[in-house]
Amino acid sequence: MTPTCQTSLTRPPLESPPIVDEPVTTGVSDLTLEALFASEETPLLHYAFSLVGRRAVAEEIVQEVFLQLHVHWEDVASPKAWLKRCVRNRAYTYLRDHKRELLKESDQESLAPVPESEPPETALIRLEAIAAVRQFLEKLDERDRNLLKLKYSDDLKYRDISTQTGLNIGNVGYRLHHILKELAAKLRKLGFDDKS
Numbered sequence: 223m224t225p226t227c228q229t230s231l232t233r234p235p236l237e238s239p240p241i242v243d244e245p246v247t248t249g250v251s252d253l254t255l256e257a258l259f260a261s262e263e264t265p266l267l268h269y270a271f272s273l274v275g276r277r278a279v280a281e282e283i284v285q286e287v288f289l290q291l292h293v294h295w296e297d298v299a300s301p302k303a304w305l306k307r308c309v310r311n312r313a314y315t316y317l318r319d320h321k322r323e324l325l326k327e328s329d330q331e332s333l334a335p336v337p338e339s340e341p342p343e344t345a346l347i348r349l350e351a352i353a354a355v356r357q358f359l360e361k362l363d364e365r366d367r368n369l370l371k372l373k374y375s376d377d378l379k380y381r382d383i384s385t386q387t388g389l390n391i392g393n394v395g396y397r398l399h400h401i402l403k404e405l406a407a408k409l410r411k412l413g414f415d416d417k418s
Contacts, residue, residue, distance in 0.1 A: 272353025273313035
């Protein structure tokens with residue numbers, strides 16, 4: 223039986239990491255907790271941060287999940303999937319327990335406060351959608367990011383954007399339309415719809 227992701231924040235004493243066999247198609251896996259930590263810590267930190275919006279909380283969640291995995295190492299068949307599920311569960315618990323404090327601040331920007339009436343499930347979906355949008359924006363080239371900034375942050379009209387960028391007005395509208403269309407398709411592919 224696979225252990226569940228508990229929310230206890232007690233830290234068990236660390237022992238040397240055991241070796242576990244994972245189902246693989248060829249040969250025997252020599253995956254250790256140390257190797258798993260080295261490969262999965264950063265992606266899990268990004269995932270946790272995208273959900274809770276606070277670096278310190280994300281670090282604590284990931285640390286606690288790895289400590290819990292250490293305790294249950296022998297019982298966990300798929301450590302990577304178990305880690306991600308536990309990070310999500312702990313983020314959900316954090317959002318539920320800190321519902322009134324959900325004014326999130328990232329390193330460079332802050333999000334609007336979550337309405338008190340918003341259920342934690344909705345808040346989690348909203349934060350996941352925000353994280354997906356941020357990842358999409360990071361992958362855009364500088365010119366397209368600048369177009370979005372000028373239109374949606376600076377609230378400029380196409381004519382003003384055209385003047386600042388040197389693109390003609392038709393190209394500004396065309397680029398913005400296709401950027402937003404691509405973003406919408408990506409969000410739909412990730413399971414977010416208009417209600418998310």
